[in-house]
Amino acid sequence: MTSKPLIAVTLNARELERMVHWRKMFDGLQAVGAIPMAVECGASIVDVDTAVGRVDGLIISGGGDVDPRRWGGDPGDPTLAWVNPIRDENEIAAFEAAWHSHTPTLAICRGAQLANVARGGTLYADLPRDHPSDIAHRLGEEELVETAHEVELVPDSRLAAWTQAGPGMAVNSQHHQGVRRLAADFTAVAHAPDGLIEAFESTERPFTAVQWHPEVNWATCEFSYRILEGFVQSCRARMASRAA
Numbered sequence: 083m084t085s086k087p088l089i090a091v092t093l094n095a096r097e098l099e100r101m102v103h104w105r106k107m108f109d110g111l112q113a114v115g116a117i118p119m120a121v122e123c124g125a126s127i128v129d130v131d132t133a134v135g136r137v138d139g140l141i142i143s144g145g146g147d148v149d150p151r152r153w154g155g156d157p158g159d160p161t162l163a164w165v166n167p168i169r170d171e172n173e174i175a176a177f178e179a180a181w182h183s184h185t186p187t188l189a190i191c192r193g194a195q196l197a198n199v200a201r202g203g204t205l206y207a208d209l210p211r212d213h214p215s216d217i218a219h220r221l222g223e224e225e226l227v228e229t230a231h232e233v234e235l236v237p238d239s240r241l242a243a244w245t246q247a248g249p250g251m252a253v254n255s256q257h258h259q260g261v262r263r264l265a266a267d268f269t270a271v272a273h274a275p276d277g278l279i280e281a282f283e284s285t286e287r288p289f290t291a292v293q294w295h296p297e298v299n300w301a302t303c304e305f306s307y308r309i310l311e312g313f314v315q316s317c318r319a320r321m322a323s324r325a326a
Contacts, residue, residue: 177189241283
């Protein structure tokens with residue numbers, strides 16, 4: 083039997099009750115041949131360096147808003163919700179540990195925003211107010227099983243290779259913040275029709291970030307399934323290199 087890669091999934095357990103589809107992520111990772119391991123990041127500072135050092139991949143999951151003090155935003159902004167500086171600190175430490183060890187990382191929604199901030203990027207604090215468009219980026223947790231809008235993919239990107247979607251595909255959506263200025267370490271690889279960056283990656287490290295939620299609709303969307311599958315394949319390669 084082929085060994086399965088172990089993947090750490092960072093989260094804040096206190097938010098799970100309002101994230102109605104959170105179990106689907108763990109089901110999806112198992113479906114594509116991985117062993118997911120939850121890492122609680124929202125309650126206290128934990129030794130995430132040790133955790134990342136023992137796994138073959140890292141997923142930084144979705145959730146509440148990143149503390150705006152980390153990217154020069156307004157901490158008094160009334161649109162902010164579920165800000166948790168402890169989670170920010172833990173997940174940035176996990177991201178940096180994976181970044182420096184070249185551990186495959188998939189950052190999802192809040193995770194994408196957090197990684198961008200960690201590397202010096204900035205965010206739109208509230209898209210309806212700060213980046214108004216005809217695209218509805220926040221439809222509600224229940225609607226994540228459905229697609230919301232199209233994204234245009236950059237050819238020859240890692241994400242394009244994983245999905246085999248051609249020039250674009252439909253994605254789900256549940257976010258009110260987004261990337262404003264992309265950090266210099268990253269390259270944008272998908273955009274919404276309103277120009278918003280929907281995915282980015284590193285060309286030097288095995289890091290990929292998506293603003294949507296492939297971990298939710300993987301069972302009904304072939305492109306979401308392929309994202310999880312492609313990520314887990316990179317984790318499997320990492321596992322093999324560590325064993326060599």
